[in-house]
Amino acid sequence: MNDPASVWEEVLSLASRDMNDTTFRTWLSDSRFESLEDESSRYLVRFPTEFMAKWAKSHFGDLLESLFQSISSRRDLALVFVGDPASPQSLRRPPAQRLKNGHQSYLHPSYTFDRFVSGSSNELAYAGAMAVSQELGSPSYNPLFIYGGVGLGKTHLIQAIAHFLVENYPGKTFKYISSEQFTQRYISAVPNGSAAVAAFRREFMDLDLLLMDDIQFLAGKEGTQEELFHRFNDLYHSGRQIVFTSDRPPNEIEPLEERLISRFESGLVADIQPPEYETRLAILQVKARTEGESFPSEVLAYIANTIKSNVRQLEGAIHRLAATSRLTGAPVDMEMAERVVSDYLGNRKRSLTAGSITSAVAEEFSVSPSQLKGKGRKREILIPRQIAMYLIRDLTTSSLSSIGEFFSGRDHSTVLNAIDRVEYLCESDSALRRRVEELRNRLTS
Secondary structure: OOOHHHHHHHHHHHHHHHOOHHHHHHHOOOOEEEEEEHHHOEEEEEEOOHHHHHHHHHHHHHHHHHHHHHHHOOOOOEEEEEEOOOOHHHHOOOOOOOOOHHHHOOOOOOOOHHHOOOOOOOHHHHHHHHHHHHOOOOHHHOOEEEEEOOOOOHHHHHHHHHHHHHHHOOOOOEEEEEHHHHHHHHHHHHHHOHHHHHHHHHOOOOOOEEEEEOHHHHOOOHHHHHHHHHHHHHHHHOOOEEEEEEOOOHHHOOOOOHHHHHHHOOOEEEEEOOOOHHHHHHHHHHHHHHHOOOOOHHHHHHHHHHOOOOHHHHHHHHHHHHHHHHHHOOOOOHHHHHHHHHHHHHHHHHHOOHHHHHHHHHHHOOOOHHHHHOOOOOHHHHHHHHHHHHHHHHHOOOOHHHHHHHOOOOOHHHHHHHHHHHHHHHHHOHHHHHHHHHHHHHHHO
């Protein structure tokens, strides 16, 4: 064998070609050759943490071993991954007092990394969350800002970071809070004087990690934005990690102070898109194993092809099938799946009407339902009206003619043109596409 350390560098070079840059940098780039023990046929590779070593072994072990054997021409050697017991962040400062278990009650027990299915639709967000967990406060990932539509896994990821901390770094402290809770706590403190405000602020001192969900609800709340700005600065400048989630990227949260937008965008901004077929199928397989029921592969494929935009709906379909099977004693098969999924989605569609969808669209675009139904042709009315027509056609059984009639007696060809127009705009305008997807998910969740 050539120089053992050079062999591993060559393995890494070849492996990097088979995965995206973020995955490689997160899991493999910091690994290094440790030692070659010919007497025990062990080639040791060192990773920054034991967790990273185990993850690399389980997810990339076969690829790395194949490359290693090919380059080294030593099929007798076993590739062994080990973790560094003293990770860099554990040496940064004395461990803080562990948070009481009662403060972890907001964490969903299933929202852990090992139960999160990653794919091309969420890969950057997932890699960012894992990187944050490994090295709190790294400038490359601080703050971490994850955004995406309803039911796609933002809360799962942000809570997985907290679970990882509890499991692997019990001396670290964190606070998990929604922006609405932050707002209410601050508003409640202000009328009670400076002592109450000071007590509120102390809750955010000396944290190793601040996790805040649904940051978009701070839009328009100027006093709360001011308070968050100062809490953010205090934590950030002392090297503490901050993670936010939102239904949209920072620059689309309106009205939001420019200085907050700038800070939100200063770290890693990662989006989560609706899962592609392969990820939907993998999610269903994980949920099926969790239920402990037997799901034929054609049933899972049918559900993955039928439910496309919302992870929660995928989970709901599995739960209903498992419950139906347990209650009736009948095994899950295609007949049961078609009936249960049809009822599950059909009930949702029947609960939606042209009126309820139009009202939701009107609220999203800050116009009135009567304006959308009327004859106005201004752009601020026209595009929301076309989106309403598009969603009514997509989410109900209404015909083109009946949709046109609902919108002040318009012709069915007008509705068809509106649908085509929305599809075209969504392809060319990513911001509008996210708003339409968010509306769809909100209506069907």
